[in-house]
Amino acid sequence: MKLLLVVNPVASNVTPRNRELVEQALREHHTVTVTVTSARRHARALAADAAASGVDAVVVLGGDGTVNEAANGLVDTGTALGVLPGGSTNVYARTLGFPNRPVPAVRLLVDAIAAGSIRRVGVGQAGSRSFLFHVGIGFDAAVVEQVEKRGGLKRWLGQGLFAYGAVTTWLSHYDRSRPRFRVHLPGGEVISDGYFAIVEETDPYTFLGPRAFRVAPGTGPGTGLSAVVLRDLSVVTLVGAGLAALAGGRRLEGMACVAVHRGLESVRVEGGGPFPWQVDGDFMGEVDTLEITHRPDCLRVIVPSPPGHAAS
Numbered sequence: 001m002k003l004l005l006v007v008n009p010v011a012s013n014v015t016p017r018n019r020e021l022v023e024q025a026l027r028e029h030h031t032v033t034v035t036v037t038s039a040r041r042h043a044r045a046l047a048a049d050a051a052a053s054g055v056d057a058v059v060v061l062g063g064d065g066t067v068n069e070a071a072n073g074l075v076d077t078g079t080a081l082g083v084l085p086g087g088s089t090n091v092y093a094r095t096l097g098f099p100n101r102p103v104p105a106v107r108l109l110v111d112a113i114a115a116g117s118i119r120r121v122g123v124g125q126a127g128s129r130s131f132l133f134h135v136g137i138g139f140d141a142a143v144v145e146q147v148e149k150r151g152g153l154k155r156w157l158g159q160g161l162f163a164y165g166a167v168t169t170w171l172s173h174y175d176r177s178r179p180r181f182r183v184h185l186p187g188g189e190v191i192s193d194g195y196f197a198i199v200e201e202t203d204p205y206t207f208l209g210p211r212a213f214r215v216a217p218g219t220g221p222g223t224g225l226s227a228v229v230l231r232d233l234s235v236v237t238l239v240g241a242g243l244a245a246l247a248g249g250r251r252l253e254g255m256a257c258v259a260v261h262r263g264l265e266s267v268r269v270e271g272g273g274p275f276p277w278q279v280d281g282d283f284m285g286e287v288d289t290l291e292i293t294h295r296p297d298c299l300r301v302i303v304p305s306p307p308g309h310a311a312s
Contacts, residue, residue: 001113002057003033003082004033004046004058006035006037006043006058006059006070007019007034007037007061007086008036008037008063008086011061011062011063011086012086012087013101013102014102018061019061021102021103022102022106026109033055037066041069042069043070044069045073046070047070047071047073048074051078051079056079057080057082058070058073059109060083060086061084061086063088063090064089064132064280065281066086068131068132069282071123071130071132071299072129074300075130075299076298076299079300080118080300080302081300081301082301082302083096083098083302084109085100091133091280091281092132093105094207095202096304100207112305113302114305117304117306118302118303119300119303120298122222122294122296122298123201123295123299124199124201124292125292125295126199126277129279130295131201131279132202133201133202133205134199134200134279135278135290135292137197137198137199138174138194138195138197138276139176140198141275141278141283141284142173143165144165144278144281145283146165146168150165179192179193179194180195180275181270181275182269182272183197183268184268184269186264186266191231193231194269195230195232196229196230196233197227198227198228199226200216201225201294202219203215203216203217203218203249204249205245206281211246214248215245215260216249216252217249217250219262224262224264224294225263225264225267225294226262226264227260227267229259229260231257231258231259232257237255241255241258267291267292269290270289271287273288274287275287275288277290
């Protein structure tokens with residue numbers, strides 16, 4: 001196959017040694033061109049150009065933000081997306097079933113390509129941006145904004161930086177005095193007092209070390225979107241929701257200040273003024289309204305081949 005390897009050199013888990021081993025593994029069986037991202041949205045342009053020139057697959061060695069950008073360049077094309085874990089969390093790679101280290105993951109990826117293990121999957125669409133696993137609205141996005149301001153520390157602090165960002169955002173960087181947005185669901189139901197919302201395309205929402213952090217378990221290919229809305233930002237609600245998510249997520253649906261809705265084709269969010277939002281861990285700024293939809297079967301993705309079907 002003809003492959004483009006897109007490398008984010010500043011991603012937390014991208015080292016010269018990892019990059020060299022990944023390139024070697026891919027070149028053993030395929031024609032590989034390597035490009036390095038140099039700015040935000042660069043991966044999207046690289047992926048779109050690759051698809052237009054007939055490249056068979058774009059393989060990303062980077063974090064979830066770089067993977068998201070590449071996916072945005074590949075939606076509705078015949079070029080497949082390959083994902084290798086180069087970031088601090090690597091939600092999408094791990095959701096697909098890859099290990100959380102680049103070298104073991106590239107071995108599985110090579111086997112998957114040899115086995116023809118490429119699946120059409122759906123994506124979410126938020127405004128003009130596609131997303132692979134979630135959109136975060138309100139408090140969640142404000143935390144991502146604070147983390148991005150200290151992005152140089154991610155390689156060293158990893159997920160500890162997100163914990164620090166959550167505490168400082170709750171204390172001083174997000175208005176908790178009033179609800180920030182309304183969530184309109186299909187059929188006319190409205191959740192009028194949203195402080196923090198997650199709209200998922202796949203489960204889990206994220207990982208804390210080896211543990212999945214689940215807010216709408218079971219969300220995935222063919223299920224449509226799931227929306228989880230926190231109607232309160234008290235410490236009791238946040239800690240309770242966090243513990244429930246670490247325990248598998250099912251208990252969230254029984255919490256009084258949490259609304260969970262599944263199987264949605266669309267969601268509309270309207271703010272009482274601008275509200276922050278993020279896609280797949282990438283802060284997008286603030287908007288007054290946001291339309292979110294599910295787009296089925298529009299992206300080709302390389303997935304680990306089933307046991308017994310990997311190439312020898």
